[in-house]
Amino acid sequence: MGIHRGRNVGSVAACGRERSLPPLLLVAVVAGALAGCTGAPLSDDPVGTASPTASAVAEGPAASEPAADDLDRFDAVNRAVIAADASAGGTAFVAALAEAGFDRRAIEVTSDTTTLGEPADSIQFAVRVDDRCLVGQYGGASGGYRSMGAAVLGTGGCLVGATGAAER
Structure with a gap:
């Protein structure tokens, strides 16, 4: 975990002791808390159903449309990747x-590997x-x-913890 203004980011105090939380657990806890606040349902559709073709993704709604349409387009792009x-x-x-029109500078992604160099159990990405x-x-x-829609964090970003540069 990184140091931020003299304290360990991603840690919690328990009975006067500070314990470090694993980064993915911390992301999951924050994402769960945000899901409860937004009222936006998680997308539970299996990846295999109605996956759009690349041309369907390219013909999707413009980036300036409302958030619900943006989430639909976000899901369509990600399901096509999968x-x-x-x-x-x-x-x-x-x-x-980025190819689907989302601003590359507004995209965040977690690492594909753990701090030990092993493949990550899951990755998170946000726009x-x-x-x-x-x-x-x-x-x-x-x-x-x-997937889910959520409020922007107080940091101005969407994901908690270290994220990789979207300029990959």
Whole structure:
């Protein structure tokens, strides 16, 4: 965990002691808390159903449409990535989202590997659209693909913790 203004980011105090939380657990806790606040349902549709073709994604709604349409477009792009490569990593999601018209500078993604260099159980990726975040998670630990709309964090970003540069 990184140091931020003299305290360990991603830690909690328990009985006067500070304990470090694993980064993915911290992201999951914050994402769960945000899901409860937004009222936006998680997308539970299996990846295999009605996966759009690349041309359907390219013909999707424009980036300036309302948040619900943005989440639909975000889901369509991400499901197309998964349909094309079930082992897709962060780079593939970032490239597809940028190609679909999402602002590359507003895209965040977690690492494909753990701090020990092992493949991550799941990755998270997000796009900030105006005052909302479109957050996706993909991998075995998350039961496939999940997504949700959420409020922007106080930091101005969408994901908690260290994220990789979307300029990959």
